[in-house]
Amino acid sequence: MEKVPRSLVFRAATTLICLLLLSLFSTVDFGCYVVRSDQWKVRLSTRRVGQGIEDQEHLNFLFKRLLRGEDQTQIETSGFACHSDLQTQVCVANKPVRIDTSTMKVYAPFSQESPQANRVIRPYARQDDKTALSFVSPVQILQGNITPPACQYTHNVPAVVFSTGGFAGNLFHEFNEILIPLFITSRHFQSRLRFIVTDFSPAFVGKFEKVLAHLSSYEVINPTANGSLHCFPGAVVGLHYHDNLAVKTTHIPGGYSMLDFKQFLKESYSVKIQHLSKTEKTVLILVSRQNSRMFLNEDDMVTMMKGLGFRVVIARPDMLSNLDKFAQVLNSCSVMVGAHGAGLANALFLPQGAVLVQVVPLGLDWPSTNYFGVPATEMGLNYVEYKIEPEESSLLSLYGGDHPVINNPASIFAKGYAVARSVYLDRQHMYVNVVRFRKTLIKALGLLGRSAPSV
Structure with missing residues (x-):
């Protein structure tokens, strides 16, 4: 029996494969x-x-x-x-x-x-x-x-x-x-x-x-x-x-x-935890801002948080830039702490029953409540806010206690959003009273069904 040339076998096989692929593409939806x-x-x-x-x-x-x-x-x-x-x-x-x-x-x-x-x-x-x-x-x-x-x-x-x-x-x-x-x-x-x-x-x-x-x-x-x-x-x-x-x-x-x-x-994003009851550790994530509305004594705040028994994760801008990975981190947290700002939108990835703690800068009561406070409850989260006092705002040293920026924010907003934004959103930083803020975090622990360690 005469042997078939190897080149003909290869060409025949190739043709058959092409016909099969053509048939596949004509019948299957992609x-x-x-x-x-x-x-x-x-x-x-x-x-x-x-x-x-x-x-x-x-x-x-x-x-x-x-x-x-x-x-x-x-x-x-x-x-x-x-x-x-x-x-x-x-x-x-x-x-x-x-x-x-x-x-x-x-x-x-x-x-x-x-x-x-x-x-x-x-x-x-x-x-x-x-x-x-x-x-x-x-x-x-x-x-x-x-x-x-x-x-x-x-x-x-x-x-x-x-x-x-x-x-x-x-x-x-x-x-x-x-x-x-x-x-x-x-x-x-x-x-x-x-x-x-x-x-x-x-x-x-x-x-x-x-x-x-x-x-x-x-x-x-x-x-x-x-x-x-x-x-x-x-x-x-x-x-x-x-x-x-x-x-x-x-x-x-x-x-x-x-x-x-x-x-x-x-x-x-394939995150696993739906409800806080499935988490074991009390993990607190602190949204660390690097431009406006910074926490000027962030290290002191972290020390106090750890003293309350929290395992603290600091979310800096480089972490927030990778949403895929950050979603997984957020999904394991019990508490999120942050100043009013876009970063708090990440609360969408917190498990149900977690606590959102919003630090409200001077003059930003209304947007803090309406942009994050009210929505937090609809997300299945507990919500706590900490309103800073004038002495905790960097604006006090810039304008003085008698200035309308400090004692009458409504009059500044009456000049238009652009004017108010340049003051309260863009120029303000905070030096948080750690002793007073500790009480807010104890309240957050209570909402989680846990108590603060005895001092």
């Missing part, structure tokens, strides 16, 4: 996941991961849950509706749309008689904050008798358009105005949607890639990297906003709460 920011490339795959949205009726149901009252009637009759209030502007199309990512124009020609003719939206929560909106690019929605450009890419899941402009770069604002609103707006789609991010920030996408990948089975589309004409079975432009670090159960499809968002975060 999705694009968020990758690290230094590897970011727009992969315009239109295939699904798992089960996509199969019928228009189900798609209509998902979109309708984003609207209420007359807005629901509007989308049923025209296929397009918008919800607007003081802080939110969200437009929903439950019929096929075309989005030109080079111009960020959304073509919705099916709504021929809509009274809401062409709209311009800046897709960012907190529509009442004009300073933030000045950093957000507009998206134009075109309706009526128009002929849209031809599709270059066709997707079988809807689009959600939002911006990473505004105050992205500040952790509080990233959670408050982007991530929590994104959860509120898109969670009930069960990852069967695709994000288009205007004002694309590689830093933001890289930092929160696990969150984005947990909300969508598809890689984010970056309009600035590839301006193209995309066709979707529907779209949402803008994000719902409820309040500071808030998810209001009565306002959200499916009845989600802030505890649901915390659980979602823990799943995204």
Whole structure:
């Protein structure tokens, strides 16, 4: 029997493998996941991961849950509706749309008689904050008798358009105005949607890639990297906003709460501890600020904390920069201590039943209570605050005890936020009265069901 040449065997095997791969790619759906920011490339795959949205009726149901009252009637009759209030502007199309990512124009020609003719939206929560909106690019929605450009890419899941402009770069604002609103707006789609991010920030996408990948089975589309004409079975432009670090159960499809968002975060970052009862050691994490609102006697504070039996972890900026690792550290802590500021937003990763201790600088009572105090209880945390006295503030030596900065902060805020910020947020540091602050930490221990060691 004549031997078959080895080269022919190799070519035949190669051909067979190629045919098998071709068959595999033609029958299996693949999705694009968020990758690290230094590897970011727009992969315009239109295939699904798992089960996509199969019928228009189900798609209509998902979109309708984003609207209420007359807005629901509007989308049923025209296929397009918008919800607007003081802080939110969200437009929903439950019929096929075309989005030109080079111009960020959304073509919705099916709504021929809509009274809401062409709209311009800046897709960012907190529509009442004009300073933030000045950093957000507009998206134009075109309706009526128009002929849209031809599709270059066709997707079988809807689009959600939002911006990473505004105050992205500040952790509080990233959670408050982007991530929590994104959860509120898109969670009930069960990852069967695709994000288009205007004002694309590689830093933001890289930092929160696990969150984005947990909300969508598809890689984010970056309009600035590839301006193209995309066709979707529907779209949402803008994000719902409820309040500071808030998810209001009565306002959200499916009845989600802030505890649901915390659980979602823990799943995204694979943290294990859900409730404080599963922790053994009393670990206190101290948020150490390096610019404004610093603790000038931080070493004395740490000594006192250790004397109360706490194992103290000092969270400096280099630790906070790696959210993946920092989430694991936070999840093992019983108490978080920090001055009013963005770093306290990390309390979202504390286990339920933990204690947030906020040191309130002079003049910052209202933002301290409303930005962190009230939200903490909705997160399932105990909350304690320590309000400093004038003699604990560096402002006393700068202005003197008779100055309105010290004895009448309201008069400074009456001059405008910029003036007040330059004083109370940017120029203030604290020399905490350790003896008085010790009583606050004893109260925190009591909330944990533990007592302070006898002196």
